[in-house]
Amino acid sequence: MPLLTLRESQIMKIHYLTGIGALFFVAIHILFRLIMPFGQSLEYENVVANYNNVYYVILLELMLIFISIHGFNGLRVILLELKQTPWWESIITILVLAAMIGVIAYGTRTIIIGSGL
Amino acid sequence: MDLKSGDNDNSEINPSGKVRIDDGREGLKGWLNPTRYGWERVSYWLQRLTGVGLLIYFIGHVYETSSLVNGIDAWNSMLELTQTTGGHIFLMLVIGASTFHTVNGIRLIFTESGIGLGKPGRPDYPYDATSLNYKQKSGIWVAIILAIIAMLYGGMVMFGDAS
Amino acid sequence: MTETLSYDIIIVGSGLAGLRAAITAASKYKMLKIAVLSKVQVMRSHSVSAEGGTAAVLYDNEGDNIESHIYDTIKGSDFLADQDVAERLVNWIPREIIQLDRWGMPWSRRENGRIDQRKFGGYSFPRATYAQDKVGFYEMQTLYDTCLKFDNISFFNEWFCTSILHDGNDFQGFTCIEMKSGNFVKVIAPAGIICTGGAGRIYSFSTYAYSSTPDGLDMAYRAGMALKDMEFVQFHPTGILPSGILITEGARGEGGYLINSEGERFMKNYAREKLELAPRDVVSRSMITEIQAGRGFKHITGVDCLKLDLTHLGEERIKEKLAGIREIGIKFSGIDVINEPIEVRPVCHYMMGGIHSNLDGATEFNGLWVAGEASCNSTHGANRLGANSTSECLVWGAITGDLAANYAVKKKNVSKHIDEMQFLREEKRIYDGIFRGSGDVNPYEIRKTLTDTMDEKAYVYRNESDLIDGLKKIRSLKLLSWKHIDDQAKEYNTNFINVMEIDSMLRVAEVVLLGAINRRESRGAHSRIDYPNRDDNNFLKHTLAYYNSGDKEPRMEWHPVIFTRYAPVERKY
Amino acid sequence: MSEETSRIKLRVFRTNYNKSDSPYFDEFDVSVKRWTTVLDALLDAKCYSDSSLGIRYSCRMASCGSCGMKINGKPRLACYTKISELNDQTIVCEPLPNFPRIRDLVTDFTQFFAHHKKIEPYIQNKDVSTEVTEKDELTEYKQTPEEVDNYLQFSYCIKCGLCYSACPTVATDSKFPGPQALSQAYRYLADNRDDGGSTRFKIIDERHGIWRCHFAGSCSNVCPKGVDPALGIQLLKGHLMGVSKHDKKVASMRTKDE
Numbered sequence A: 001m002p003l004l005t006l007r008e009s010q011i012m013k014i015h016y017l018t019g020i021g022a023l024f025f026v027a028i029h030i031l032f033r034l035i036m037p038f039g040q041s042l043e044y045e046n047v048v049a050n051y052n053n054v055y056y057v058i059l060l061e062l063m064l065i066f067i068s069i070h071g072f073n074g075l076r077v078i079l080l081e082l083k084q085t086p087w088w089e090s091i092i093t094i095l096v097l098a099a100m101i102g103v104i105a106y107g108t109r110t111i112i113i114g115s116g117l
Numbered sequence B: 001m002d003l004k005s006g007d008n009d010n011s012e013i014n015p016s017g018k019v020r021i022d023d024g025r026e027g028l029k030g031w032l033n034p035t036r037y038g039w040e041r042v043s044y045w046l047q048r049l050t051g052v053g054l055l056i057y058f059i060g061h062v063y064e065t066s067s068l069v070n071g072i073d074a075w076n077s078m079l080e081l082t083q084t085t086g087g088h089i090f091l092m093l094v095i096g097a098s099t100f101h102t103v104n105g106i107r108l109i110f111t112e113s114g115i116g117l118g119k120p121g122r123p124d125y126p127y128d129a130t131s132l133n134y135k136q137k138s139g140i141w142v143a144i145i146l147a148i149i150a151m152l153y154g155g156m157v158m159f160g161d162a163s
Numbered sequence C: 001m002t003e004t005l006s007y008d009i010i011i012v013g014s015g016l017a018g019l020r021a022a023i024t025a026a027s028k029y030k031m032l033k034i035a036v037l038s039k040v041q042v043m044r045s046h047s048v049s050a051e052g053g054t055a056a057v058l059y060d061n062e063g064d065n066i067e068s069h070i071y072d073t074i075k076g077s078d079f080l081a082d083q084d085v086a087e088r089l090v091n092w093i094p095r096e097i098i099q100l101d102r103w104g105m106p107w108s109r110r111e112n113g114r115i116d117q118r119k120f121g122g123y124s125f126p127r128a129t130y131a132q133d134k135v136g137f138y139e140m141q142t143l144y145d146t147c148l149k150f151d152n153i154s155f156f157n158e159w160f161c162t163s164i165l166h167d168g169n170d171f172q173g174f175t176c177i178e179m180k181s182g183n184f185v186k187v188i189a190p191a192g193i194i195c196t197g198g199a200g201r202i203y204s205f206s207t208y209a210y211s212s213t214p215d216g217l218d219m220a221y222r223a224g225m226a227l228k229d230m231e232f233v234q235f236h237p238t239g240i241l242p243s244g245i246l247i248t249e250g251a252r253g254e255g256g257y258l259i260n261s262e263g264e265r266f267m268k269n270y271a272r273e274k275l276e277l278a279p280r281d282v283v284s285r286s287m288i289t290e291i292q293a294g295r296g297f298k299h300i301t302g303v304d305c306l307k308l309d310l311t312h313l314g315e316e317r318i319k320e321k322l323a324g325i326r327e328i329g330i331k332f333s334g335i336d337v338i339n340e341p342i343e344v345r346p347v348c349h350y351m352m353g354g355i356h357s358n359l360d361g362a363t364e365f366n367g368l369w370v371a372g373e374a375s376c377n378s379t380h381g382a383n384r385l386g387a388n389s390t391s392e393c394l395v396w397g398a399i400t401g402d403l404a405a406n407y408a409v410k411k412k413n414v415s416k417h418i419d420e421m422q423f424l425r426e427e428k429r430i431y432d433g434i435f436r437g438s439g440d441v442n443p444y445e446i447r448k449t450l451t452d453t454m455d456e457k458a459y460v461y462r463n464e465s466d467l468i469d470g471l472k473k474i475r476s477l478k479l480l481s482w483k484h485i486d487d488q489a490k491e492y493n494t495n496f497i498n499v500m501e502i503d504s505m506l507r508v509a510e511v512v513l514l515g516a517i518n519r520r521e522s523r524g525a526h527s528r529i530d531y532p533n534r535d536d537n538n539f540l541k542h543t544l545a546y547y548n549s550g551d552k553e554p555r556m557e558w559h560p561v562i563f564t565r566y567a568p569v570e571r572k573y
Numbered sequence D: 001m002s003e004e005t006s007r008i009k010l011r012v013f014r015t016n017y018n019k020s021d022s023p024y025f026d027e028f029d030v031s032v033k034r035w036t037t038v039l040d041a042l043l044d045a046k047c048y049s050d051s052s053l054g055i056r057y058s059c060r061m062a063s064c065g066s067c068g069m070k071i072n073g074k075p076r077l078a079c080y081t082k083i084s085e086l087n088d089q090t091i092v093c094e095p096l097p098n099f100p101r102i103r104d105l106v107t108d109f110t111q112f113f114a115h116h117k118k119i120e121p122y123i124q125n126k127d128v129s130t131e132v133t134e135k136d137e138l139t140e141y142k143q144t145p146e147e148v149d150n151y152l153q154f155s156y157c158i159k160c161g162l163c164y165s166a167c168p169t170v171a172t173d174s175k176f177p178g179p180q181a182l183s184q185a186y187r188y189l190a191d192n193r194d195d196g197g198s199t200r201f202k203i204i205d206e207r208h209g210i211w212r213c214h215f216a217g218s219c220s221n222v223c224p225k226g227v228d229p230a231l232g233i234q235l236l237k238g239h240l241m242g243v244s245k246h247d248k249k250v251a252s253m254r255t256k257d258e
């Protein structure tokens, strides 16, 4: 698995970059929300309308990926520090990766279906 | 605490050391000891806590938005969950957490790249660690203060909206 | 229960001398297995406390020379040094300084990148090589870190050696207690080096670490080796009150003054030329004379003292070069030396005596060497110059390490037969005699009385009646029933170790006092009010003390001094 | 003139796991003066109240690193902590957290030393032989006082283990080298006589290596010697991140007639 052969410093570079990236996208995401009054922004029609905007969809997808990578790597770090048996370490690496892919896939499904409506 | 012989090397030898000793590691309690060692320790602890909190929220959020595909009713029923007082408080926490985590995260990205810590030099008694300098401490305070402001602002918007 | 561990070389003591020896031996022959045993963990040895410097000739081009260092050492020793040994020290030590630099020692530097040196007492040139004021500490760190490079060095941390195994001629090994488990183990090897350091804890007011007790010396003494020149105990002029922690001579080397209660730099009355930088015996005597003449201060604890004034050196200089003593002053005496003179008093600091050895550090047993402060190869004679001791540790560490390695390689495949009886005898001595002993006197009271007696009766100035009183006192202590251990647990039993240390302190203190009684003259650090002059006709010779079993009085002998260059002259500074 | 004495309570953690599993606290009444340190008080209790008290100590001047323990909730050196500065009538002494406990206040340093050894803490230099031989010119490296100051601070470390016991990562991660070892890696990186930087980077840049430090700063907070391990560690990370430049010039040797 490629993640296993990455040096820890490379993983942390990714962690920081995805953190900064997430910051960037979340900022835009929130700006989008703030254009409209809070109550309205989350109405179904508005949301669906947003999903038809290609740029917004790309933004959402990237945000999804970045935050997932950042967040699940963070979780991996915490779990690694908890217990140090080879078994535990490989299990959590696999589980965290799987969960990450799962969340990304699930979110992507929403985005695809949402934008395809 | 068992050491494999490879770890032990020759640093210290206790060939007949068949003594029972206690592991002594503090375990999770060691993490949850945020106040005794100064602000940096508080920051460490909050960054962790907010990180995990945000991750949980994020997963929930991805799940929440997925109701989009099931049509307007499903979406609205999801949305209602957040329109309660409890939901508002939860969202306030998320806002606070993300503000703190972001601001402090940016600070950490700098410090963990060795920026803003000062230079090593001959320490003079009484020793004050240069890395625990004012800049760093203010960074933490700023993150906490901003988080509180963001929470209050978010609360005002949400509760103001609901009434 | 008896376990046997077999190595090629055993080094007892992980101070400067021990670590230096280990590195030489380990790098010379990779196939030798070297054990470094110590009753403390590696970086906890007393050597980490050494502060001021290591003497070496580095700047021939600026007027320093080997000859002058040799002469200063011999003159400092009040001509009791073996001159060939002093020559060896001085010729060798520059190499050690460079070697330490290669290994990463943070020597203080000059602007041009060369190693800096400072003034020290008794030298005619500034030749104390220094690294701030933590020289011993940095040297230890450098050596320890370098040791980690060698996989054939094994550290036995917190192993307490109790005796030497031998067959009367050849060294065979040591018996030890592994403190963590409390097991009694023998460690055998064809070659051994004793580097157990000084024994200054036989005094109460002492700069030494608590671990500097004479058990290493006692071990050799009981095995039949001689203790040489034990009456020469150095009192360092500047120990702070109340703890006795040292203010390095470097403080005076950097320009500090000693002042009396009249605000006078009194050293001008005693050593016209060198003033505060006269050798330590001279300065300490002058201080006591001042105090006795009523020109001392009273410390808050009620003890007489004088003051060391550094205030004129300026903040920057002190912070840069004397950071450690500033810290010590603030922490342990409540005085910031930048602003205020600090109270000091002569304090037990070094033992010139030790296990009798020759130019090569060899002892009376084949295969056994001794290096560092535990040895007395007579480099320092009757008085050591400051900064010459770490030099000695490094030089003889290297020499004995080398010789032991050669010897061990030759003997590697010779089968060894060890007489089990010796081991059993030792086991009986310490377990039946001490561990399971009984008594009603608190051994720690004995220690307190012993060290206070030494402080009182064998301090800077001595006289016959005091010394005899002291000896009587110590012999009476021996007779009390104090040999018992309250703590009967096996694991990490410091009570047991303490009592064994006290046992050795009593024996060695007796030797110190006897030597002092026998030497009816004043020479170097040994200064008798009743015999105020040096007596070269009768006493230009070393004292040897041999153990007599059954705790009878030691057998005292004399041993000639070796002269190669300089005839004794009057010593003036 | 005489000194004021007062009495305080000393609560000491006691245990011997070979005898019983449950630790307990012993209380001693000791009289203290202005200069009495916690070590003095403990030794007083050991000598005159309960000689079975297990404690490790040697230099009593904060240079050997033996006497680290948790005093009133924080890791400190017993010989370096005056009772008067604690401002408390009860002094609680416990063994250092995060170290295996042998007995009473004595902890096991085996793993701590092993971590230190693992980062190869010695000068490595391809160009200059580290061993001086008979034929050697006997010249030193040229290193200016400023260059010494780059690493000197990290050489102050007395290996007392206080930082190790304060670090939250160490509390759970047994493979994490800990602040002491990592700051020594920086010490050698900053020393311009050494060019073993890349070897050491490889050693510390692994799963349980330097990145498990999250700048909790507790190490620097408790270090009695001003080493500031947190600083060294973050600077090392800067190098691994590629933010700080590897522009160290390895020192040259002085020539014989310089």
Ligand SMILES: Cc1cc2nc3c(=O)[nH]c(=O)nc-3n(C[C@H](O)[C@H](O)[C@H](O)COP(=O)(O)OP(=O)(O)OC[C@H]3O[C@@H](n4cnc5c(N)ncnc54)[C@H](O)[C@@H]3O)c2cc1C
Residues within 6 Å of the ligand: C012, C013, C014, C015, C016, C017, C018, C037, C038, C039, C040, C045, C046, C047, C048, C049, C050, C051, C052, C053, C054, C055, C135, C136, C159, C160, C161, C162, C195, C196, C197, C198, C207, C208, C209, C211, C212, C215, C216, C246, C248, C349, C350, C371, C372, C373, C374, C386, C387, C388, C389, C390, C391, C393
């Ligand atoms: C405060 C102070 C400052 C000094 N400053 C200077 C200075 O500036 N310049 C200078 O040249 N000299 C100085 N000296 C003197 C110098 O430090 C010592 O002479 C030197 O460090 C002794 O080193 P060593 O290796 O012989 O022994 P030590 O460092 O004393 O080591 C002895 C070792 O033997 C071990 N040991 C002892 N007994 C046993 C046993 N029974 N079983 C197992 N192990 C045992 C101990 O654990 C220890 O590891 C100073 C001394 C003091 C007290």
Ligand code: HEM
Residues within 6 Å of the ligand: A016, A019, A020, A022, A023, A024, A026, A067, A068, A070, A071, A072, A073, A074, A075, A077, A078, B047, B048, B050, B051, B052, B054, B055, B056, B058, B101, B102, B103, B105, B106, B108, B109, D213, D214, D215
């Ligand atoms: C928005 C900008 C963000 C920035 C700048 C940021 C930055 C950081 C940084 C620098 C760390 C490393 C802390 C350390 O190693 O000491 C970190 C950890 C972490 N982050 Fe973020 N982060 C951001 C958003 C998020 C989000 C949205 C999540 C949730 C999904 C998240 C989850 C985590 C987790 C779980 C950790 C691990 C905590 C730890 O190791 O202590 N982060 N973050």
Ligand code: SF4
Residues within 6 Å of the ligand: D156, D157, D158, D159, D160, D161, D162, D163, D164, D179, D180, D183, D219, D222, D223, D224, D225, D226, D227, D228, D229
């Ligand atoms: S860095 Fe400081 S606290 Fe840590 S071991 Fe070294 S001296 Fe002790």
Ligand code: F3S
Residues within 6 Å of the ligand: D166, D167, D168, D169, D170, D178, D179, D212, D213, D214, D215, D216, D217, D218, D219, D220, D229, D230, D233
């Ligand atoms: S306390 Fe630990 S987390 Fe890092 S800054 Fe120090 S090593």
Ligand code: FES
Residues within 6 Å of the ligand: D057, D058, D059, D060, D061, D062, D063, D064, D065, D066, D067, D068, D077, D078, D079, D080
């Ligand atoms: S006894 Fe040496 S550091 Fe405290």
